[in-house]
Every structure is written in C-alpha cells, then in structure tokens.
Amino acid sequence: MNSREYKEQLSALVECLPEAEREEAVGFYLEAIADRMDEGATEEEAVALAPTPAEAAKAILSEKISELKAREGEGGGTSHAFNEVVFEEVAEAYGNLTGEDGAKHNPRGFFGRLKSRRLSPLEWxxxxxxxxxxxxxxxxVAAVALALLIVAFALLLVVWVLVGCVWIVGGAFVLSAPVAIVFAIWGLQIGSGPYSLVNLGYALFLFGGGMWVLRDALALTRALWKWQKENVEVSLHGFGKRRARKKSADCAADGCADEGVPGTFGSASSAGGQPTAAVPDGGVPPVAAAGRSGGSLFFRACLVLLLAGLVCVLAGFISSGFDWRVFLTSVYTEGKMYLGGAQVESPERLLFSPYGLFARYF
Known part of the structure; x- marks a missing residue:
C-alpha cells in the first residue's frame, strides 16, 4: 500500500468529520509516513510501519468523541457549540469500526436518537x-396535562375576575359621590343642615375611598399582567424559559453588559445606547423618586378626603341631636318623599328631582 492509497482509505473512514478536521487528522499520519521516508525507508515500508487506516480512524474518532462529550458536559459555548448531528455520525462510524454500539457513546441517549430518527432496525x-x-x-399524560392546563386557566380567570370586582367597587364609589352631593343639595333646599352635612361626608368619603380603590386596582392589574407575560405566555410558547436562559448566557459571553442591555448590572448606557441619567447621592433614580413623591401625594389627598368625610358625617349626626333618622333617605314611600326623617312638601321643586321628571313626562 502506498501513501496515496493510505490517504484515500483513511479519509473514507473519517468522512463523517468536518473537512478541515478530516484533512488535519489525515495529514498527521501522512506526515509521520513522510518522516520515515526521509529517514531512508521506502514508501511501502513507511506505510507498513504506520497504524493501519482502520486503527488510525479509531484513534481519530475516539478523540473526536471525547472532545464532543467534553463540550456537551460544559454546556457547549458561543464559539464551540455541541453539534449533535456530528456526534451521532462520529459515534456511528466508530461503532462500525469497533463492532460496538456507537449509540452508547451518545450522551443524548435513546430519546435523542429517536428524535433525530437514527435508531437501529432492532430499536425500530x-x-x-x-x-x-x-x-x-x-x-x-396528555389528558392530565390538558386538565392541569384547564385548571390553571380557570384559576387565572378567577384572579382576573377578582381584579375586575375591585375595579367595579372603586368605580361604584366614585360614581356614587355625585349622587350624595345631590342629596346634600336637597338637604340645603329643605333647610336640613345635619342631613346635608351627612351626605356631603358621604360624597367626600366615597370619592376619596373610590379613587384609592381604583389606584390599587390599577396596581393589581399591572402586577398581574406583568406576571402573566413573564410566566403564562412564556410557558405557552414552549421552552421559552430555556431559550431565555440560553440568550442570557450567550449575551453574557458576548459582553452584552458593556453594550447597555437592559437588566444587566454594570451597564453604562441605556438600551438605546444613550447615557443614562446620573443617580443622586441618595441612591434613588430621579424617575423613581418622582413616582414615590406622586404616590405619597395621592395617598395623602385620599386620606384627607376620607377623614373629612368622616368628620362631616359625625358633625351632621351631632348637630341633629344624635337623631339616627338623619342617615335615612326615602325617595318614594306611599307617594311621599322623606329626607333625614323630614317629609318634603314639594319634592318636584328639588334640583334634579325625579318627581319633576315624572310630572313632566307623565
């Protein structure tokens, strides 16, 4: 056998390798043959002293398998990622040379080969x-998974319904405030100051409490929507978390933190590449500080309205001589109208009175 035939046989046995690696491996053995020829051996003698093409191919493929296993164990990398297809081809070629089952060298195992449809006839x-x-x-398993998915969506729907109820309560409080103001005006028209004070307190309390509830409902909605986007939608798109983790790892390997990627520490710029605003000495960004200030002001305003409403209600009750009827309102009782326990003689003259509307149309 001459060196040309040796090269052809060895190249055919390691054909599964990438071209550059195949040429480098074959070139190593050809260089050893050339060195022996330089020492005075004939071409046939140099080829005979070298490992046979099969032995050389076993050594090359075994080394390649070890290299790929090491890459897989390290989780691959950005520049030397684990190539499953190459591994399977190398393992199969090694098994053909050694008479062993090359699949046992595959870290992916049976299911990995099933996914790529590279099972042996007996396995099929x-x-x-x-x-x-x-x-x-x-x-x-699919039925159980579907049942769990339905339960999860039902629970999510219940949570959204509860958040919607919070919105309804807050909206009802705010919308009831103008009605209480109308009753307060009616109290002034009939000359009942305590009744007017009580309903003015109702209006202040309902508006302050309603706005507070609506703000909390908005916060709940944002928090739930953010949680849903980060968990539910990612799970539905399948392996999204794994892709996100891989993207984060690749980003860290490529130095994304130096490019101002949001969410990375040590970034000197924003996502758009523009410098970020300097953080004050207190450690709180200006935007966050403004948000906290606005939230504190809103809280104080709502608290003032609530306390003012309670004070008005208590003042109206005291000024009425602790008459509990000051809290009562009856728009229609046996054809008569009562406000704070006092009968209204001419209800149609009251501002926005339903009696006036009924008399106009009926």
Whole structure:
C-alpha cells in the first residue's frame, strides 16, 4: 500500500468529520509516513510501519468523541457549540469500526436518537411492538396535562375576575359621590343642615375611598399582567424559559453588559445606547423618586378626603341631636318623599328631582 492509497482509505473512514478536521487528522499520519521516508525507508515500508487506516480512524474518532462529550458536559459555548448531528455520525462510524454500539457513546441517549430518527432496525421494531403501551401512557399524560392546563386557566380567570370586582367597587364609589352631593343639595333646599352635612361626608368619603380603590386596582392589574407575560405566555410558547436562559448566557459571553442591555448590572448606557441619567447621592433614580413623591401625594389627598368625610358625617349626626333618622333617605314611600326623617312638601321643586321628571313626562 502506498501513501496515496493510505490517504484515500483513511479519509473514507473519517468522512463523517468536518473537512478541515478530516484533512488535519489525515495529514498527521501522512506526515509521520513522510518522516520515515526521509529517514531512508521506502514508501511501502513507511506505510507498513504506520497504524493501519482502520486503527488510525479509531484513534481519530475516539478523540473526536471525547472532545464532543467534553463540550456537551460544559454546556457547549458561543464559539464551540455541541453539534449533535456530528456526534451521532462520529459515534456511528466508530461503532462500525469497533463492532460496538456507537449509540452508547451518545450522551443524548435513546430519546435523542429517536428524535433525530437514527435508531437501529432492532430499536425500530421494539418501538413499533411496544406502541400500544407507550401510546396509552402518552394519551394519559396528555389528558392530565390538558386538565392541569384547564385548571390553571380557570384559576387565572378567577384572579382576573377578582381584579375586575375591585375595579367595579372603586368605580361604584366614585360614581356614587355625585349622587350624595345631590342629596346634600336637597338637604340645603329643605333647610336640613345635619342631613346635608351627612351626605356631603358621604360624597367626600366615597370619592376619596373610590379613587384609592381604583389606584390599587390599577396596581393589581399591572402586577398581574406583568406576571402573566413573564410566566403564562412564556410557558405557552414552549421552552421559552430555556431559550431565555440560553440568550442570557450567550449575551453574557458576548459582553452584552458593556453594550447597555437592559437588566444587566454594570451597564453604562441605556438600551438605546444613550447615557443614562446620573443617580443622586441618595441612591434613588430621579424617575423613581418622582413616582414615590406622586404616590405619597395621592395617598395623602385620599386620606384627607376620607377623614373629612368622616368628620362631616359625625358633625351632621351631632348637630341633629344624635337623631339616627338623619342617615335615612326615602325617595318614594306611599307617594311621599322623606329626607333625614323630614317629609318634603314639594319634592318636584328639588334640583334634579325625579318627581319633576315624572310630572313632566307623565
């Protein structure tokens, strides 16, 4: 056998390798043959002293398998990622040379080879024969997964309904405030100061409390929507978390923190590449500080309205001589109207009076 035939046979045995790696590996053995020829051996003698093409191919493929396993164990990388297809081809070629099952060298195992449809004939027969069993298990698992998914969506819907109820309560409080103001005006028209004070307190309390509830409802809605976007939608798109983790790892390896990627520490610029605003000595960004100040002002305003409403109600009750009827309102009782326990003689003259509307249309 001459060096040309040796090269052809060895190249054919390691054909599964990438071209650059194949040429480098074959070139190593050809260089060893050339060195022996330089020492005085004939070409045939130099080839005979070298490992046979099969032995050389075993050594090359074994080294390649070890290299790929090491990459897989390290989680791949941005520049030397684990190539599953190359690994399977190398493992198969090594198994053909050694007479062993090359699949045992595959860290992906049976399911990895099943996914890439590279099973042996015996394994395909086993898959077909056992199909009634694993199909039944697969259907059962799918049914359980679907049931859990339905329960999860039902729970999510319940949470959204509860948030909607908070919105309804806050809206009802705010919308009831003008009605209480109308009753306060009616109290002034009939000359009942305590009744007017009580309803003015109702209006202040309902508006302050309603705005507070609406703000909390907005915060709940934002928090739930953010949680849903980060968890529910990612899960529905399948392996989104794994892709996000891989993207973060690749970003860290490529130095994204130096490019101002949002969410990375040590970034000197914003996502748009523009310098970020300097943080004050107190450690609170200006925007966050403004948000806290606005929230504190809103809280104080609502608290003032609530306290003022309670004071008005208490003042009206005291000024009425602790008459509990000051809290009562009856728009229609046996054809008569009562405000704070006092009968209204001419209800149609009251501002926005329903009696005036009924008399106009009926």
């Amino acid at each position: 027969v086993a898959v077909v024969v056992s199909s009634p069993l694993w199909l039944s298990v697969l259907v059962a």
